[in-house]
Amino acid sequence: MMRNAWSGILAIVGGLWLIVLAGLPLYVFPAVDDVAPSDVALVLGPPMEERLALAAQLRDDGVVQRIVVSVQPAGGQTADDIPLCDEASVTCAVADPYSTRGETQLVDAGESVIVITSTPHVTRARYLFDKCHAGGVAVVAAGGPETFSAWASQYAYQSAAFVKAIAQPCP
Numbered sequence: 001m002m003r004n005a006w007s008g009i010l011a012i013v014g015g016l017w018l019i020v021l022a023g024l025p026l027y028v029f030p031a032v033d034d035v036a037p038s039d040v041a042l043v044l045g046p047p048m049e050e051r052l053a054l055a056a057q058l059r060d061d062g063v064v065q066r067i068v069v070s071v072q073p074a075g076g077q078t079a080d081d082i083p084l085c086d087e088a089s090v091t092c093a094v095a096d097p098y099s100t101r102g103e104t105q106l107v108d109a110g111e112s113v114i115v116i117t118s119t120p121h122v123t124r125a126r127y128l129f130d131k132c133h134a135g136g137v138a139v140v141a142a143g144g145p146e147t148f149s150a151w152a153s154q155y156a157y158q159s160a161a162f163v164k165a166i167a168q169p170c171p
Helices: 002-028 050-060 118-132 146-168
Strands: 042-043 067-070 090-093 115-116 139-140
Touching: 002 118, 002 146, 042 090, 050 067, 050 115, 115 118, 118 139, 118 146
Parallel strands: 042 067, 042 115, 067 090, 115 139
Antiparallel strands: none
16 A cells, blocks of 8 residues: 555656656747847737847847837736837737737738747747748747746646647637
8 A cells, every 4th residue: 555655656756857857948948049130029928127128129239120019908017007118119019819829910920020028938939929920930038937936837837828829729
């Protein structure tokens, strides 16, 4: 009886380690794309400071001419809360649906886009943009979780969201 309990515990611990190891290249150390001149930089929501700063830097460096920022619907962080949204070369919009899948529709089909998101979201964002956007796509990271619990939460969230991304069609 005790041997079966230990076998069960070892199987659970081993399974958890496999999940962690499988997630390392997807969420912790994702492949990020080289940045090349593109039509637009798209800041995925929520529009965190690191993402906004990278988009502005890409524009200022002449890598992109235009920035699109995905802002949250009413009740969240809106365009009024983001000074960058007041600039002429910046469009701030709410995706419909408010999700990465919806954000693929914030840029015109055929436009080359640099997608800016957080580190654990890079792989899923690339998957969705490759699936739902007809133009060239480069995905880069700006910021990410800072604590163990935040990383654990992102592992769980991104894993579940990946299943949803695979199952749902493009908008």
